[in-house]
Amino acid sequence: MKTQPYALLCGLLIGLFFSLPLLAQTLTPEEIAKKAAAEKVKKLAYVKKYSWLAIEEMRRTGIPASIKLAQAIVESRSGTSHLATEANNHFGLKCGKEWTGKTMFRMDDDRDAYGFLIESCFQSYATIRESYMRHSDHLMNPAKMDRYGYLFALDVLDYRAWAEGLQKGGYSTNPIYAQILVQTIEELALHEFDLRALNEMNAGRN
Structure with a gap:
């Protein structure tokens, strides 16, 4: 009988805990x-600052600049995430075995043998340009050909197919990752x- 008030209190506290996010929203x-307008301004500022890097990498590797920019915006929260500001990592790339x-x-989302969250190891770079180049290397890695290899046979202007x-x-565990990338590209005309x-690539061939 003495446990009833305690159980009631716990129930109230749990209810309050789950209601706080709803109140905040x-x-x-x-x-x-x-x-939304403030977020768009932040995204556009990011594009203005780093679009040249995305174009440079597209000319070097064939990865669409729109995809590169959209992923960077999403993964780094337009360059404001802790990983981006402290490690110049704009694409959320983890260490892996080769790094x-x-x-x-x-x-992040790594767990131990018991299912508990543990710290994840992320790559850290000296410059943001290195981050853009490492992202390209990640997608072109021969060891990941079964995951990303066929992308390079797609039309370079078909950003939807690239996003899908x-x-x-498996670049992201988010089930609507492709949709988010496409929405970002179309919202910002990437x-x-x-x-x-x-056009620059074609001009260079002439």
Whole structure:
């Protein structure tokens, strides 16, 4: 009988804990629109700052600049994530077995044998340009041909197929990753950088 008040209190505390996120999300339409506008400004600032890197890598490797920029924006929260600011890692690449460079450890989605979350090892770079190049190397890695190899046979202007291929290849565990990439590309007109890079590539062949 003495455990009943305790159980009731626990139930109330648990209910409060799960209701807090809902209370925090009760924004007005005006507040939601203002927040979305601020996010878009941040994304556009990122594109203005790093689009040249995406074009450079597209010319070097054939990976669409739109895909490169969209992934960087999503993975690094437009360059503001802790991993991006402290390790210049804009694509969320983990260490893996082959990485021998600098590292940064932080909680992500890795678990131990008992199912508990443990710190994940992420690659750390000296420059953001290195991050862009390592991302290209990751997709072109011969050991990952079964996951990403066929992407390089796709039309370089077909960003939708590239986005779907990255999701199928397991780049992210998010079930709507491709949709998020496509939405980001179309919201910011990132496919225009694909056309610019392609024109530069064709001009260079003439």
